Amino acid sequence: MSTAATFARSIARRSVARTLRTQVVAPQFASLRFASTYYTPAHEYITVDGGVGTVGVTDFAQAALGDIVFVDLPELEDEFEKGESFGSVESVKAASDVYAPVTGSVTEINDTLTDEPALVNTGAEDDGWFIKMTISDESELESLMDEAAYKEHCEKESS
Amino acid sequence: MKISKLFWLDLRSSGISALERLSLEEALLRHDHRNWFLVGSHQPLDHKYLTKKDLPSYASPVPNPDCIVVMGVGGKPSELLNIPLVKSKKVLVTKRFSGGGTVVLDSNSIWTTFIGRNEDFLPHGVEPFPRSIMKWTADRLFGPAFNKLNNARLSPILVDENETSPSGFGNLGEKTMQKLDSDVSGPQFRLRENDYVLGDLKMGGNAQSIVKDGWLHHTSFLWDYEDSHMQYLMLPKKRPDYRGERSHRDFLVRLKSIYGDSSDIFVSSLHATCSQTALNVESIPLNRVMEEVVNNKLGGMDTWFEKCRTRILHKFD
Numbered sequence: 001m002s003t004a005a006t007f008a009r010s011i012a013r014r015s016v017a018r019t020l021r022t023q024v025v026a027p028q029f030a031s032l033r034f035a036s037t038y039y040t041p042a043h044e045y046i047t048v049d050g051g052v053g054t055v056g057v058t059d060f061a062q063a064a065l066g067d068i069v070f071v072d073l074p075e076l077e078d079e080f081e082k083g084e085s086f087g088s089v090e091s092v093k094a095a096s097d098v099y100a101p102v103t104g105s106v107t108e109i110n111d112t113l114t115d116e117p118a119l120v121n122t123g124a125e126d127d128g129w130f131i132k133m134t135i136s137d138e139s140e141l142e143s144l145m146d147e148a149a150y151k152e153h154c155e156k157e158s159s
Numbered sequence: 160m161k162i163s164k165l166f167w168l169d170l171r172s173s174g175i176s177a178l179e180r181l182s183l184e185e186a187l188l189r190h191d192h193r194n195w196f197l198v199g200s201h202q203p204l205d206h207k208y209l210t211k212k213d214l215p216s217y218a219s220p221v222p223n224p225d226c227i228v229v230m231g232v233g234g235k236p237s238e239l240l241n242i243p244l245v246k247s248k249k250v251l252v253t254k255r256f257s258g259g260g261t262v263v264l265d266s267n268s269i270w271t272t273f274i275g276r277n278e279d280f281l282p283h284g285v286e287p288f289p290r291s292i293m294k295w296t297a298d299r300l301f302g303p304a305f306n307k308l309n310n311a312r313l314s315p316i317l318v319d320e321n322e323t324s325p326s327g328f329g330n331l332g333e334k335t336m337q338k339l340d341s342d343v344s345g346p347q348f349r350l351r352e353n354d355y356v357l358g359d360l361k362m363g364g365n366a367q368s369i370v371k372d373g374w375l376h377h378t379s380f381l382w383d384y385e386d387s388h389m390q391y392l393m394l395p396k397k398r399p400d401y402r403g404e405r406s407h408r409d410f411l412v413r414l415k416s417i418y419g420d421s422s423d424i425f426v427s428s429l430h431a432t433c434s435q436t437a438l439n440v441e442s443i444p445l446n447r448v449m450e451e452v453v454n455n456k457l458g459g460m461d462t463w464f465e466k467c468r469t470r471i472l473h474k475f476d
Contacts, residue, residue, distance in 0.1 A: 042371055064288040069397075070233025070258075085370075090233045092289035093259035093353055094367035094374075157286070 037125075038101065038144035041153060045125060046101040046144070048135065056129040057089065057098060057120065060154045065091040068120040071113040073130060079105045080133070082140050087130065089120065098130065102140040108132035160299075162194055162279040165437035167430065170199025173445050177201040177227050177264050178253065179209055179460060181469040183453065184272050185256045188368060188375045190456050195274040196433050196440075198426055200266050200382075203227035204251065208449070208460035215473040218249040226265040226388045228252040231366055232468070234261055236475040238396060245391050245475075252475070256468035257377065259366030263391055267383035268363075269414075269422050271429065273300065276373040287369050296365075296376050297350035299436055300429075305348035305357075307428040312418060346417055352399040355380075359401055360412035382414045382422045 035049040043061035046053040062068065070090035080086045080100035088095045110129050113119060120128040135141070145153060170180065180201050187195055203226055214222060228240065228250055236242060236252065239261045245252060264270070273296060277287055285295045346357040354361050355378065363380035389407040402410050418425065434440050449460075457463040 064286070066289060072232055083371075088232060090231070090258040092293075093231070093257075093365060094289035094292070094369055095232045095256065095258040096289075096369040097371065099371065 036141075038141055038146065039150035039153075040099065040101050040144060042099055044098055044101050046141075047125075048141065051135060052107060053102060053104065053133050053135050054129045055086075055101060055131050055133060057124055058150075059124045062121050062124040062128070065089065065094075065096060067091055068117045071117050071120065071130065073109050073113065074106050076106055076109060079103075089117075100133070101144055102133075103136040104133040105136075106131050106133050160283040161435075162275075162283070162437045164439045164441065165194045165196055165433055167433060167440050167442045168195060168197045168445065168448060169426070169442065170197055170201070170445065171426070173199060173201075174205070174207045175199075175201060175445070176206045176209070177203045177229070177270075178464075178469065178471075179206055180270065181229070181253070181255050182209075182460060182464050182467050183448070184274075184375060184377060185368075185467045185469060186452050186457055186463055187448070188256075188274055188370060188373070191274075191452050192276065192372070193274075194276055194279055194437070195272065196429070197272040197274075198269065198429060200269055200422075201264070202266050203264060208453075209464060211461050211464070213471050215251070215471065217246040218251055221249070222251045223249045226250060226263050226385070226391075228261060228263055228391055230254050230261045230472075231257060231259040233258065236472065239393055240475070241391055241393055242475050248391070250391055252472045254468075254470045254472060255366070257366040257368040257375065260364055260395065261392055262364040262379050263384070263388040264379060265385065265388060267381070267385070269380040269382045269425060270377065271380065272375060272377040274373060274375045278372070280373075287374050289367055289369070292367055292369075292374050292376055293350060293353060293365070297355070300432055301355060301378075302348055303435065304425070304428045304432040307431060308418060308425055309346070309348075311424060311428070351401055354399060354401075356401075357412055357417070361402075361410055362412050362414055380414060380422075380425070381411055382425075384411070384413065 035047045037045055037047045039045050039058065043058045044055060045058050046055050068089055068091045072088045072090070072095070074080075074086050078086070080103065082100060082103045084100050085097040086100050086106075088097050090096075109131055113128070113130070122128065175183065180199065184197065202224070204222060204224055214220070228245065230236070230239065230252065232254060234254065240252065275285065275292070280295070285291055348355065348357060351359070355363055355365060363378050365376065365378040368375045386408060392407060394406065414422070414425070430440070453460055453463055457466075
């Protein structure tokens with residue numbers, strides 16, 4: 001394993017620990033309207049609150065991608081199927097597609113990322129969010145990972 | 160490490176334009192499942208398949224046929240281009256689907272593209288993230304290719320009696336290949352701060368696009384170039400440390416100045432190296448690729464060009 005890869009993996013492991021400090025609600029408390037966060041294998045997250053999902057890339061992803069220099073976002077009211085690419089994030093000469101965790105339409109775009117793409121690095125799961133979207137079919141959330149499963153997924157990728 | 164299969168698409172003399180090449184690459188990345196190596200040189204705008212005209216007003220009715228500016232997905236024309244000169248010379252500017260910087264492409268550039276699939280590369284530790292991909296391409300693809308090129312340049316190829324006479328690197332036997340892969344001499348190829356260099360001179364631009372099931376890494380090698388074309392580019396604000404304040408002329412190297420006028424030997428060295436990275440390398444003609452992917456899946460080049468992320472820029476604000 002190369003030094004660079006070892007270094008990237010150590011950053012990724014620390015990012016996994018930071019990622020899992022995101023608040024998660026157990027099903028029995030859903031009625032109290034806490035936000036629930038779910039994760040995709042491609043390292044997007046969606047935090048669901050009141051039928052709207054806030055979508056971005058995880059801390060693990062931003063650590064692996066490197067310095068983010070550009071974020072390509074969709075337009076308001078654009079519609080995406082689950083698994084469809086809705087934009088891309090550029091780092092180290094690479095444009096990496098980002099994918100919609102669920103089917104829905106875009107209700108809000110984080111315009112701040114146009115001038116401050118580095119927010120994705122400093123706050124991937126906070127002020128570095130990409131879009132907010134409606135959720136057409138809540139059952140699609142069931143196929144996403146919860147925090148424990150995502151942690152395991154990241155650890156497998158890091159090893 | 161060897162992947163199972165690689166498809167080789169030689170686009171030299173194919174007649175497709177630079178714009179069509181970009182569209183084809185994106186089609187293969189997003190709508191195919193195979194590993195690919197593409198190589199070729201292209202006229203900027205002599206289209207073989209594209210029929211629709213999509214010219215900005217400043218470049219109408221006939222844009223500059225000598226070169227095309229290709230920017231990365233996040234490129235800002237106001238920061239990277241000499242816009243008045245671009246407009247006065249009617250040079251088309253495009254944005255490609257990959258990241259990275261700005262290049263001026265003409266028929267002197269040798270353009271390579273590697274498309275790798277996660278199912279083949281992940282088991283070998285190549286992760287779909289930028290640095291992992293670039294390390295693999297430098298260590299396993301271009302590094303060995305330039306080794307072969309350097310040794311072939313400096314020493315005659317000695318063919319053992321028991322081996323077949325060479326006609327390009329690809330037909331060489333194991334013993335001769337070992338000689339070409341050893342005793343590195345000549346200008347040293349390396350990956351330096353995300354650039355491919357010989358010494359401290361950059362020889363081309365590289366960029367990547369990463370999707371769900373794999374990645375694409377393409378490079379434009381400066382076999383030769385026109386000095387006048389570099390005037391379309393500004394000195395970028397963000398540049399690698401090793402560049403310093405050097406102008407394009409002092410920072411770049413023409414590969415022909417080291418390896419000769421013909422780039423055929425370079426393509427041969429790439430093919431030989433690809434044969435060492437895959438158990439099976441299959442050459443495939445362009446017309447079959449067009450039929451299988453662009454026509455059957457995407458409705459033809461004109462239709463696909465409307466949907467793909469490669470775009471001709473009409474405005475620079």
